[in-house]
Amino acid sequence: AGWSAITVASIQALATGALLAWMIWWVATLLERLQRQRDEVRVLHDESHTDALTGLPNRRAFDEAIAVLGQGRRGHDHGGSLLLLDLDRFKDYNDRFGHQAGDAVLRQVGALLRHAVRPSDLPARYGGEEFAVLLPEAGIEEAMQVAERIVRAFRAAAWPGRAVTISVGAAALAASESADALVGRADAALYAAKAAGRDRVVQAAPPAQPAPA
Incomplete structure (x- = not known):
């Protein structure tokens, strides 16, 4: 076309630069989209x-x-320990003060548990007025200490309406014990705490030993 080599080289450089800029924009857009999708998945999770x-x-x-x-x-x-916790006479509390007051108590329980347990522990709402705390790499003595601290925190807290107490069953994971068996022993200890008068911690009995052959 009668263009000089310099003109052709300049056009080629401009085209290459434009293509490179488009590729950078396309990759950045793709990465942004992928990050947005990851964030959405994380939020949903x-x-x-x-x-x-x-x-x-x-x-x-x-x-x-x-x-x-x-x-x-x-x-x-x-291997770890488990605390199962149940609010004492919570149905009576709801009947007397209403479900809005009960919800306020449950929110306060969430905040109290987060502050009473160790950073490595996992407090969770187990269902209704029941809660659980997993204590990784904690033996029964450590679990009992955490449980007693939680009970004391409940006694010292300012609750709407009336005092709210909690009963706790504590169990340490035994060798070769399943998660279901651990929950069962902690639950039995929780019922023992209720039967003994509530507002206390009961340590679970050790798992039953298999009968000799």
């Missing part, structure tokens, strides 16, 4: 694993965490 009222992990999150705890029990002295 967090929402599906969080109790909306208390802000604590919900039962689904608890079930996943205790399954991991049970699977991770490999040759350690303490």
Whole structure:
């Protein structure tokens, strides 16, 4: 076309630069879209694993965490412990003060548990007025200390309407014990705490030993 070599080189450079700029924009747009999708998935995951009222992990999150705890029990002295907690006479509280006041108590329980447990522990809403705390790598003595601290925190807290107390069952994961068996022992200890007068911690009995062959 009668263009000089300099003109052709300039056009080629401009075209190459434009193509490179478009590719950079396209990659940046793609990365932004992927990050947005990851954020959306993370939000959905967090929402599906969080109790909306208390802000604590919900039962689904608890079930996943205790399954991991049970699977991770490999040759350690303490694979972890579990606290099961139940608000004392909470139905009576709701009947007397109303469900809005009951919801306020549950929100306060969520905040109290977050402050009373250790950073490594997992407090969760187990269902209704029941809560659970997983204590990874904690033996029964540590679990009892945390449980007693929670009970004292409930006694010292300012509650709307009237005092709110809690009963706790504590159990440490035994060798070769399943997550379901651990929950069962902690639940039995919780019922023992209720039967003994509430507002207290009861340590679970050790798992039954298999009968000799």
